[in-house]
Amino acid sequence: MRTECQTDFVQLNGKRYPCTVSLAMDLIGGKYKATILYHLQDGGKRFGELYACLNAATEAVLSKQLKELERDGLVSRTQYGTKPPVKTEYALTDFGRTAIPVLQAVTQWGNRVALEKGVWEECLHE
Structure with missing residues (x-):
């Protein structure tokens, strides 16, 4: 398992993210x-x-x-x-x-x- 922005994908709540930064920004990065x-x-x-x-x-x-x-x-x-x-x-x-x-x-x-x-x-x- 890799963390941070490397090559593995991560899934949460049915969504697929290219990295953990993308996941975090989806959670708190709305308008x-x-x-x-x-x-x-x-x-x-x-x-x-x-x-x-x-x-x-x-x-x-x-x-x-x-x-x-x-x-x-x-x-x-x-x-x-x-x-x-x-x-x-x-x-x-x-x-x-x-x-x-x-x-x-x-x-x-x-x-x-x-x-x-x-x-x-x-x-x-x-």
Whole structure:
């Protein structure tokens, strides 16, 4: 068995990946997946709270990303109550928490790149 990006393929959940980097990026590399995981690292949040954290995401995109994260076992979804409006909370699973060191490293690198090469824009909320 080989690890990292070499010649062997790896399969997970019915998908075939050319290397472990591709596998990892499929799990956390969606449009907002890493950002969602980042915002859940300190505890569970309701859909509206996550939506407020993601300025550019639509509700449909956020919903799709959450479903994929739940399907892949990184996020759990807990629904409280049965009568509308029900309270739904999303939280990291134990498996999801294993991604936190990766996200912290990506955050540090992103901060460095932004400081050294980026141009900061003011965030305008309507």
